[in-house]
Amino acid sequence: MSPEAVxxxxxxxxxxxxxxxxxxxxxxxANVGVVALDPSLYQALARELTVARVKAHxxxxxxGNVERFELPRLNAINxxxxxxxGGGGTxxxxxxxxxxxxxxxxxxxxxxxxxxxxxxxxxxxxxxxGTAAGAQQ
Amino acid sequence: xxxxxxxGFWGDWQEAPKLQVRSGQVDYLMLDYLAEITMSIMQKQxxxxxxAGYARDFVALMADLMPDLLERGVRVVSNAxxxxxxxxxxxxxxxxxxxxxxxxxxxxxxxxxxxxxxxxDQLLAHHELRHMETGQPLCSVxxxxxxxxxxxxxxPIVNALRDGADIVITGRSTxxxxxxxxxxxEFGWADDDWDLLAAGVAAGHINExxxxxxxxxxxxxxxxxxxxxxxxxxxxxxxDGSFVVTKHPSLGGCVTRASVTEQLVYEMGDPAxxxxxxxxxxxxxxxxxxxxxxxxxxxxxxxxxxxxxxxxSIAWRDGFKxxxxxxxxxxxxxxxxxxxxxxxxxxxxxxxxxxxxIRTEYVGAGACHGPVAGAPxxxxxxxxxxxxxxGPRRGDVSRFTREIAxxxxxxxxxxxxxxxxxxxxxxxxxxWPALIDRGAVESDVTTETAVL
Numbered sequence: 276m277s278p279e280a281v282x283x284x285x286x287x288x289x290x291x292x293x294x295x296x297x298x299x300x301x302x303x304x305a306n307v308g309v310v311a312l313d314p315s316l317y318q319a320l321a322r323e324l325t326v327a328r329v330k331a332h333x334x335x336x337x338x339g340n341v342e343r344f345e346l347p348r349l350n351a352i353n354x355x356x357x358x359x360x361g362g363g364g365t366x367x368x369x370x371x372x373x374x375x376x377x378x379x380x381x382x383x384x385x386x387x388x389x390x391x392x393x394x395x396x397x398x399x400x401x402x403x404x405g406t407a408a409g410a411q412q
Numbered sequence: 413x414x415x416x417x418x419x420g421f422w423g424d425w426q427e428a429p430k431l432q433v434r435s436g437q438v439d440y441l442m443l444d445y446l447a448e449i450t451m452s453i454m455q456k457q458x459x460x461x462x463x464a465g466y467a468r469d470f471v472a473l474m475a476d477l478m479p480d481l482l483e484r485g486v487r488v489v490s491n492a493x494x495x496x497x498x499x500x501x502x503x504x505x506x507x508x509x510x511x512x513x514x515x516x517x518x519x520x521x522x523x524x525x526x527x528x529x530x531x532x533d534q535l536l537a538h539h540e541l542r543h544m545e546t547g548q549p550l551c552s553v554x555x556x557x558x559x560x561x562x563x564x565x566x567x568p569i570v571n572a573l574r575d576g577a578d579i580v581i582t583g584r585s586t587x588x589x590x591x592x593x594x595x596x597x598e599f600g601w602a603d604d605d606w607d608l609l610a611a612g613v614a615a616g617h618i619n620e621x622x623x624x625x626x627x628x629x630x631x632x633x634x635x636x637x638x639x640x641x642x643x644x645x646x647x648x649x650x651x652d653g654s655f656v657v658t659k660h661p662s663l664g665g666c667v668t669r670a671s672v673t674e675q676l677v678y679e680m681g682d683p684a685x686x687x688x689x690x691x692x693x694x695x696x697x698x699x700x701x702x703x704x705x706x707x708x709x710x711x712x713x714x715x716x717x718x719x720x721x722x723x724x725s726i727a728w729r730d731g732f733k734x735x736x737x738x739x740x741x742x743x744x745x746x747x748x749x750x751x752x753x754x755x756x757x758x759x760x761x762x763x764x765x766x767x768x769x770i771r772t773e774y775v776g777a778g779a780c781h782g783p784v785a786g787a788p789x790x791x792x793x794x795x796x797x798x799x800x801x802x803g804p805r806r807g808d809v810s811r812f813t814r815e816i817a818x819x820x821x822x823x824x825x826x827x828x829x830x831x832x833x834x835x836x837x838x839x840x841x842x843x844w845p846a847l848i849d850r851g852a853v854e855s856d857v858t859t860e861t862a863v864l
Contacts (some may be wrong), residue, residue, distance in 0.1 A: 276620065290581075295629060295630075295631040295632045295670065295674065296677075297624075297629070297630075297631070297674045297675070297677055297678045297753070298678075299678050300448075300679065301448070301679060301681065302448070302544075302545050302843065302845065303545060304545075304737050306677075306678075306679055306680055306681065308675065308676075308677020308678065308680060309673070309677075310632075310670070310673050310677065312632075331437040332784060333784060334783060334785030335782055336783060336784055337784045338782075342682075344680075344682055344684070344696075345696075346676075346677070346683055346695070346696055347696075348696070348697065348698060348699050349673050349676060349677070349698060349700065350673075351673060351676075351677050353677050353680050353681075353683060354757070355681060360444070361769075361771065362769075363843075364448060364449050364842055365449050365453075365840050365841055365842055365843065366627035366730055366731075366733065366802060366840045366842045367453055367770065367802070368733060368735060368769060368771035368800030368802055369773070369800075370773050370775060370779045370780065370798060371779070371780050376780040377779065377781075379631070379781070380780070380782075380784040380785070381780040382631075383671075383781070383784055
């Protein structure tokens with residue numbers, strides 16, 4: 276049976292345990308690229324990281340639309356968070372006017388992932404899951 | 413053919429380009445100085461001094477590196493010219509005249525014509541230059557426009573390289589072109605080799621932020637990569653559009669699938685539609701393969717025809733701002749900072765000062781992640797109150813900067829952190845991105861080479 280099958284037992288993890296991310300700015304729009312630590316984790320990420328969930332996660336930070344773009348061959352999903360940087364650029368009064376730290380804000384999200392997927396990755400990687408060191412594998 | 417990244421922004425590490433040239437073989441050194449807001453800052457400098465408005469760091473760097481560049485045959489492509497590329501070359505000529513003897517005199521090209529200010533009103537008669545985010549037409553702020561530069565593609569850089577330039581200085585060239593123009597030149601790619609040009613764009617995107625592709629600012633690699641003496645990325649390009657991202661083995665940092673992927677998703681919009689003046693690149697098919705220690709092979713970029721319109725970067729004067737702060741210590745650090753903010757805002761109101769925005773952040777208690785971080789823990793050891801104001805009147809913003817220090821004696825206790833004195837009032841030179849038909853501007857682009 277596929278681990279993704281309906282009813283497969285799920286575990287809840289913080290996104291940072293299974294992904295890394297980088298963020299930046301274009302005007303008042305922040306971009307957050309999320310990258311799965313392993314190809315086997317990508318499908319769960321793609322299912323959990325919906326526009327609606329990301330928008331809700333950034334409530335109070337992102338007041339505009341959220342756009343979502345998949346890069347499956349890079350195991351990555353790119354999000355655009357519009358109206359998130361206090362106007363952006365030189366006029367913004369925010370400490371993080373370039374949205375550089377929104378990457379780790381994203382990684383605070385909790386997602387559900389099939390137990391079998393998580394356990395088989397952790398067994399294969401042989402590293403301390405929950406650290407980004409797994410990305411080197 | 414190897415294109416080394418040497419600078420990822422204006423203010424990047426000055427040793428990096430020297431190490432790139434002196435630690436192994438490279439053919440080209442690309443130096444990117446221009447972020448979206450950099451043109452605004454350079455414009456402010458040119459307003460104060462008509463000879464300024466370029467990356468001064470670049471001049472000192474080139475003067476230092478020139479003997480190595482000429483001996484090793486490394487050519488430089490850089491957008492260091494900012495809003496004044498001719499001024500940049502003039503400064504380089506002066507610096508070289510003061511410097512040591514060179515094996516030969518360098519040929520230095522300047523790409524000009526990206527500056528639209530001299531004919532902005534003519535252009536506005538036929539083009540609205542609407543703000544790409546807000547849709548507002550530029551005429552609504554015409555009197556406050558300080559600079560307008562069109563993003564140029566690889567063409568003029570390629571012309572300069574064909575002309576034998578050792579150094580190519582541009583203004584607002586698109587960042588990625590600094591890396592792929594040498595590829596077009598070396599491999600003879602045609603204007604409509606869309607997939608090859610798209611591969612060049614992918615290489616340029618990886619190179620344009622310096623060490624961010626080789627272990628810097630990396631959540632995946634920061635614990636393991638030795639960043640004391642980081643090797644900035646080097647693109648080893650092939651005529652078929654495939655390329656390997658690598659670095660000099662003697663330097664630190666790392667080039668892994670993770671480090672390159674992190675840079676690929678940095679400041680990315682729609683990955684199927686990465687627009688440059690030369691090609692619309694589709695990066696969704698990119699594949700990365702580790703091909704040895706610190707070597708990542710990249711394939712799979714696809715391209716579509718270049719756009720009809722070019723992006724214009726406009727800088728306009730949008731009032732004034734200042735940011736100041738004080739640090740409050742345990743116990744009740746956050747409560748004290750909040751109390752100080754309350755008092756400060758009340759006094760600004762009492763003084764009748766008018767601002768478009770007042771923003772308060774509590775550094776140490778969730779300033780970076782805001783509400784996403786949730787409630788801060790109790791009993792923080794210290795919290796920095798950070799208050800910023802922005803408004804149309806310099807006088808009001810200036811008065812705000814005098815209202816921080818009084819809080820030390822006439823505000824909540826256990827406060828410190830004012831040793832640097834009053835915050836500075838800064839004019840906001842804001843960014844206004846717009847589009848323009850390429851036919852309206854391209855005929856004015858020139859490349860001109862001089863022997864310095």
